[in-house]
Amino acid sequence: QKEVEQDPGPLSVPEGAIVSLNCTYSNSAFQYFMWYRQYSRKGPELLMYTYSSGNKEDGRFTAQVDKSSKYISLFIRDSQPSDSATYLCAMSLNAGGTSYGKLTFGQGTILTVHP
Amino acid sequence: NAGVMQNPRHLVRRRGQEARLRCSPMKGHSHVYWYRQLPEEGLKFMVYLQKENIIDESGMPKERFSAEFPKEGPSILRIQQVVRGDSAAYFCASSLLQGNTEAFFGQGTRLTVV
Numbered sequence: 001q002k003e004v005e006q007d008p009g010p011l012s013v014p015e016g017a018i019v020s021l022n023c024t025y026s027n028s029a030f031q032y033f034m035w036y037r038q039y040s041r042k043g044p045e046l047l048m049y050t051y052s053s054g055n056k057e058d059g060r061f062t063a064q065v066d067k068s069s070k071y072i073s074l075f076i077r078d079s080q081p082s083d084s085a086t087y088l089c090a091m092s093l094n095a096g097g098t099s100y101g102k103l104t105f106g107q108g109t110i111l112t113v114h115p
Numbered sequence: 116n117a118g119v120m121q122n123p124r125h126l127v128r129r130r131g132q133e134a135r136l137r138c139s140p141m142k143g144h145s146h147v148y149w150y151r152q153l154p155e156e157g158l159k160f161m162v163y164l165q166k167e168n169i170i171d172e173s174g175m176p177k178e179r180f181s182a183e184f185p186k187e188g189p190s191i192l193r194i195q196q197v198v199r200g201d202s203a204a205y206f207c208a209s210s211l212l213q214g215n216t217e218a219f220f221g222q223g224t225r226l227t228v229v
Contacts, residue, residue, distance in 0.1 A: 004157075006157070008155075036220075041225075042222055042223075043119075043121075043206055043220035043221050043222045043223050044158070044206070044220045045220070046217065046218070046219070049217060088157060088158065090158075102148075102160045102163060102171055102173070102174070103148070103150075103158075103160060103218070104160065105150075105157035105158040105159070106157055107155075107156060107157040108157050
């Protein structure tokens with residue numbers, strides 16, 4: 001079993017739709033949760049960063065973390081064709097020790113928003 | 116302020132040759148991380164370095180792979196005697212503080228072994 005599971009999709013939605021992307025994880029020690037966006041042939045770009053459980057909103061993006069269920073989500077409201085990309089969830093352990101610098105990624109979900 | 120710079124962007128090597136991948140972190144960043152992305156897979160952690168120190172190399176293959184981050188100059192990921200299975204995109208990230216929570220990634224080096 002992978003430490004972080006993410007449905008690779010692909011996911012195709014019409015412009016203006018609400019997109020829901022999800023990851024589950026098995027390691028209860030993960031404390032920091034991130035979402036990255038990666039355009040084709042480019043490097044990952046940090047979208048959202050959340051510590052522990054709760055919600056965080058930034059413009060059209062909302063990140064949710066439910067540590068009791070080991071489940072994280074990213075919601076994109078009013079999706080645009082420019083949102084078409086691969087979305088990667090990532091997690092890291094609590095502060096302290098050498099493991100603090102290591103991110104564990106999901107496989108990534110390919111999203112296409114069509115006009 | 117330039118971002119994380121990786122070069123070359125594309126690298127082709129024949130089996131058995133050496134590959135050297137370079138990463139210049141963002142200005143002021145002293146923490147560097149290397150990740151590998153195989154086709155159809157997510158990014159896999161390889162190594163975490165600070166200036167002149169390897170902090171965590173738990174993701175590095177035991178043989179043929181090495182990494183350094185000297186006091187001066189870029190971080191180098193070196194792959195000796197490359198094999199076809201080494202073909203992948205290699206990404207470098209840097210952060211200002213210890214920990215990868217707000218790391219910035221470079222554009223990657225796409226290694227093809229022929």
